[in-house]
Amino acid sequence: MNDELISAITFGHEVIGVLATVFIFVAGILTLFIIGLYIHDVTQTKHAITRNYPVIGHLRYYFEHLGTFFRQYFFAMDREEMPFNRAQRNWIYRAAKDIENTVAFGSTRDLRPPGTVLFVNTVFPTLGKNAVRFRPVIIGNHSARQPFTAHSFFNISGMSYGAISKPAVQALSYGAKKSRAWLNTGEGGLSPYHLEGGCDLVFQIGTAKYGVRDEQGNLSDKHLREIAAHENVRMFEIKLSQGAKPGKGGILPAAKVTAEIAAVRGIRPGHDSISPNRHPEIETNDDLIDMINHIRQVTGKPVGFKTVIGSKSWLREFLAAVNQRGPEYAPDFITVDSADGGSGAAPMSLMDYVGIPIQESLPLVVDSINQAGLRERIKVIASGKLITAADIAWALCVGADFITSARGFMFSLGCIQALQCHKNTCPTGITTHNKKLQRGLVSELKSVRVFNYIKNIHYEVGMIAHSCGLRCPSDFTRSHARIVQENGSSVLLSELYPETPPQK
Numbered sequence: 001m002n003d004e005l006i007s008a009i010t011f012g013h014e015v016i017g018v019l020a021t022v023f024i025f026v027a028g029i030l031t032l033f034i035i036g037l038y039i040h041d042v043t044q045t046k047h048a049i050t051r052n053y054p055v056i057g058h059l060r061y062y063f064e065h066l067g068t069f070f071r072q073y074f075f076a077m078d079r080e081e082m083p084f085n086r087a088q089r090n091w092i093y094r095a096a097k098d099i100e101n102t103v104a105f106g107s108t109r110d111l112r113p114p115g116t117v118l119f120v121n122t123v124f125p126t127l128g129k130n131a132v133r134f135r136p137v138i139i140g141n142h143s144a145r146q147p148f149t150a151h152s153f154f155n156i157s158g159m160s161y162g163a164i165s166k167p168a169v170q171a172l173s174y175g176a177k178k179s180r181a182w183l184n185t186g187e188g189g190l191s192p193y194h195l196e197g198g199c200d201l202v203f204q205i206g207t208a209k210y211g212v213r214d215e216q217g218n219l220s221d222k223h224l225r226e227i228a229a230h231e232n233v234r235m236f237e238i239k240l241s242q243g244a245k246p247g248k249g250g251i252l253p254a255a256k257v258t259a260e261i262a263a264v265r266g267i268r269p270g271h272d273s274i275s276p277n278r279h280p281e282i283e284t285n286d287d288l289i290d291m292i293n294h295i296r297q298v299t300g301k302p303v304g305f306k307t308v309i310g311s312k313s314w315l316r317e318f319l320a321a322v323n324q325r326g327p328e329y330a331p332d333f334i335t336v337d338s339a340d341g342g343s344g345a346a347p348m349s350l351m352d353y354v355g356i357p358i359q360e361s362l363p364l365v366v367d368s369i370n371q372a373g374l375r376e377r378i379k380v381i382a383s384g385k386l387i388t389a390a391d392i393a394w395a396l397c398v399g400a401d402f403i404t405s406a407r408g409f410m411f412s413l414g415c416i417q418a419l420q421c422h423k424n425t426c427p428t429g430i431t432t433h434n435k436k437l438q439r440g441l442v443s444e445l446k447s448v449r450v451f452n453y454i455k456n457i458h459y460e461v462g463m464i465a466h467s468c469g470l471r472c473p474s475d476f477t478r479s480h481a482r483i484v485q486e487n488g489s490s491v492l493l494s495e496l497y498p499e500t501p502p503q504k
Contacts, residue, residue, distance in 0.1 A: 048414045048428040048440030060416075083340070084387070089411055091388055095456035096412035096449035115359065116484040117394050120492070122469035131465075132472040133458060137401055139235065140302025140332040142377045148200070148234040148302050150402065152181040153473060154392060154457045156450075157383050157404035158204045158239070158306075160188025162252050162261040162273065163421070168413055168430045170443035173197025175412075175450025184404065185211075187239055187250050187275065189264040190227055197447070202235045203227055204306070205295070206250055208275035210265035219281075219291075221298050228299035235332070236295050238305040240278070240288075241355075242337050250275040255424045258433055285321040292331050304333030306383070308341070309361035310354070319372035330377045335404070336365050338384025358384045358395070363478075363497040366399035370500040387411070389460035396461070396476040397493055412453040413446050 034055060041054035050057035087108060094101050111118065140147040156176055161169050163186060176183040176199035183199050185191075187206025194201055205212060205219075212223040227233055252261075252273035262269035282288050288305065296303040309315065322330045339355030356364075362382050369378050382400035386392055387408030395403050407415070414428045426432040429441035458473075465473045468480045478494035485491060 045442035045445055048430075048442075049416065051442075052427060052429065052437055052440035083385070084407065084411070084417060088388060089417065092408060092411040092453060095460075096453045098452040098456065101456070101460070112484065112488055114484055114486050116490075117390060118482045118484065118490055119390075119393065119397075119464055119468055120480050120482060121467045124469060126466040126469055126471055128466070130471055131462060133462060135472055135474050137379065137474075139379050140296075143328055143330070143332060144296055144302045145300035146302075150182065150200075152179060152454060152458070153396065153402050153461075154454055155181045155402060155404045156183045156409050157406040158184040158186035158202075158237075158242075159406050159409075160186030160210075160250070160252070161191040161193060161264060162188045162256055163250075164410075164431050165426075165429055165433060165438050165441065166191075166193050167438055167441040167443040167446070168410075169193040170196055171413055171441070171446035172409060172450055173199050174443065174447035175454070176200070178447070178451040179454040181454050182234065184237065188252070188261070189266070190230070190233070191264045195230060195232070198232060201230070201233045202237050203233050204237045204239050206239045206275050207277065207279050208250065208265075208267075208273075210267070210273075210275075213266055219295075224295060224298045228301055233301070235302045235304070236299060237333075237335060238279070238288075238291060238295070238303070240282075240305055240307040242306065242308065242341055251422075253422060253424070256433055261433075285318045288318065289322060289325060289329050293329055296332075302332035304331040304335065304379075304381075306335035306337060306381075308337045308339060308355040309364060310356060312364060315365060315368045316372070319368060319374060322374065323372060327374060327377055330374050332377070333379040333381055333401075334365060334369070335381040335383055336362055336400075338386075341384035358382060358386070362395060362398045362400060367497070367500040389457055389464060392457060393461050393464045393473070393476065394481055396473055397478055397481040398497070399478075399499075409450060409453065412449045413441065414449075 037058075038054045041050045041057065044051060047057070049060055091101060110116075134151070134153050136149050136151050138147050138149050156172055159168075159172070169191060170193045172183055173194055174197035177197045181199070182202055183194065184202040185194050185204050187204050187208065187210055189211025190201070190203060203211075209217065209219050212220055212227060214220040214223075224236075228236075250273070254270055254272045257267070257269055257271060257273050259269045265273060267273055279291070282291060292303050292305065319330075336358065338358030338361065340357055362380075366380055369375050369380065379401040380399060381402045381404055382395040382398075383404045383406075385407070386395055386403050387405050392403045410430055413430050415430055416428060418427055420426050421431040424432050424434060426437060427440075429438040432438060461473045465471075465476060468476070470476065470480070478497060478499050479492055481493040482490035483493055483496055
């Protein structure tokens, strides 16, 4: 070998040595970075996904960021995904994190499809100094020994302990307390975690009567009194049906029936918890009236019922039966659930094809109560896929006194719509009893997001009201919203559903 060749080989070895050193250095730095990121992710308490899936969980945020720039190359646009699209979810995420919800360039909402809601602004909007957030509403003041004064028009709908996890219930309880909103227990009974935050509670009585049943599964007055003895249990709600599964009882798979959940419900652990498809003792309108008044008499607190409207004539028949007995027999509230309401588990046939959506059923319920002359006694609660400020403002325009949401609050807790609710594998820890996955949901921090969500709903519904010239969201009427028709033009909600004045 000549000297030039030897020099070239030596130089090559040196270059390779330098590159190897650089590679090892870079690999070492990268390894240390990944280790540091892993430690950071598993110890931080702010984000459930990265806590449960350290390092790789960051890819979610990276791809979400890229989606902003590459959206035109993908078929799934912001407003096309179901059951909730990306625009809806992002609004709630930002509201829950208390991040400014302003946008640039223009709306991505198509204002042309039939059914689109448009609010009627005024030339002279209400000044901020004249605005009123919400006037408290008394429920049960005509009939219950202990009426309930509600301070929030937006509240948390029924989600049972069992369907959702311990830290999720705790976060909702503390967040509701801070917001002065109420939390519905769902049909799974009253757990210590509902009580822990000290919020106002609505105890839901499902068809299996979990938490208020005797050994034979019948309604127990003794247990009713025990539940009512808790001061912050403010009302009782009889669940006749829910939007995702009218005519079908609650379904909690055996994998989610832990010993503690079974104790709260009064059932056996490790077995499917399946409620009857209706209350066996309620076969007629008179039976329903009897149960409402029996529970109110035993507990002394306001009592109402939750149902999905299927028949336009049934509610009128029920209210006529009430008036036949006397207005004092009326329920204190009716919760109207939508056919597109949610559930942790439901048969697709019921979820997709049974019941009337809230857009049609809510005006029907409000008008029927007015026609029966019972509007002063019966408050109306709207539920079912009402999760944004515009949804809630629409329901107030129609005549609802309150709006409740379950899935909206799941998003506020960090739900990513993974559709794993019934499998005990929820990656965010909300609907699972897997301790490893629950670790990602830190209730102290998530309760702040619950509070922020309610606060920003109140703020933005108020903003719409003030744009319409109103002082308070309670002042909405059907003349403050328009609905786009098939021909592309819009008409006032009051023209589609002429308001029926309350009968005396």
